[in-house]
Amino acid sequence: MQIELAAADGHRLSAWRAGPEDATRALVVVQEIFGVNRHMRHVCDQFAAEGYAVVCPALFDRAEPGVELGYGPEDRKQGMALRGRIDAAATLLDIEAAAAALPAGAKRGIVGYCWGGTVAWHGATRSQCFAASVGYYGGGIAAAKEERPSCPVQLHFGAEDHGIPLADVDAVRAAQPGVEVFVYPGAGHGFACEERDSFNAAATEQAMKRTLAFLARHLG
Numbered sequence: 001m002q003i004e005l006a007a008a009d010g011h012r013l014s015a016w017r018a019g020p021e022d023a024t025r026a027l028v029v030v031q032e033i034f035g036v037n038r039h040m041r042h043v044c045d046q047f048a049a050e051g052y053a054v055v056c057p058a059l060f061d062r063a064e065p066g067v068e069l070g071y072g073p074e075d076r077k078q079g080m081a082l083r084g085r086i087d088a089a090a091t092l093l094d095i096e097a098a099a100a101a102l103p104a105g106a107k108r109g110i111v112g113y114c115w116g117g118t119v120a121w122h123g124a125t126r127s128q129c130f131a132a133s134v135g136y137y138g139g140g141i142a143a144a145k146e147e148r149p150s151c152p153v154q155l156h157f158g159a160e161d162h163g164i165p166l167a168d169v170d171a172v173r174a175a176q177p178g179v180e181v182f183v184y185p186g187a188g189h190g191f192a193c194e195e196r197d198s199f200n201a202a203a204t205e206q207a208m209k210r211t212l213a214f215l216a217r218h219l220g
Contacts, residue, residue, distance in 0.1 A: 002014055005094070011061075012061075015058060016055070016056040018047070018053075019044075020053055026055075026107070027052045027053070027054050027110065028054075028098040028102070028110045029056040030119045030123075031114075033069075035067040043056075047111070057097065059094055060082050062085070067082060070195075088122060091122070092119075092127060095127070095129075099127075109133065109134070110130045111134040111135075112136065114138070114189070116136075118138035120138065121140070121155075124150060125150070132151055132218035134153070134154045134156070135153070136192055136207070137161055139163055141155065142169075153179045153180070154210065155181045156192075157181070159184060161188050162189065184203035
């Protein structure tokens, strides 16, 4: 269901909520550069089916409310432009607002994809709101690889991701020996999105199993 959040700076944004309201474990799910679209709602429903309370904040609301994009070239261009208009510090306020909307007392994690993968890393290193963080193909993680996470982190990358060189993944591994890093052969950027041409069902299944096991260990 659609809800409204209030960030600490007074900004109001929409979000998608799913899962049991009395859950003891909860997640902020962070969008790609395509908005809180059908795919992101599907991801939320997947985690909700595992017993998580989920809130997925509409980060684009900072630039343009109500944006839901597809996966064509023009959609990508628009998404990149919108992302470029949003400050990372403001995005952090939005994910913290989403965390505050989760059930009181629940252990909270964060899972992000694409742009959201980088945001999930920032959630671990720049916020104290989360007990676990999982990032999928976050292109900005390498640039922030020296930042120290305050919670356990698991990262997923595609070996054929032309936007994230394996040298960047290796650099993250070297800088963060305590972080779980997985690379999926034959998988490209966005491999876990069933609506993208790069969707890789085998890699998605394996990554989801690892994600759920990781979250179960750290969120109970």
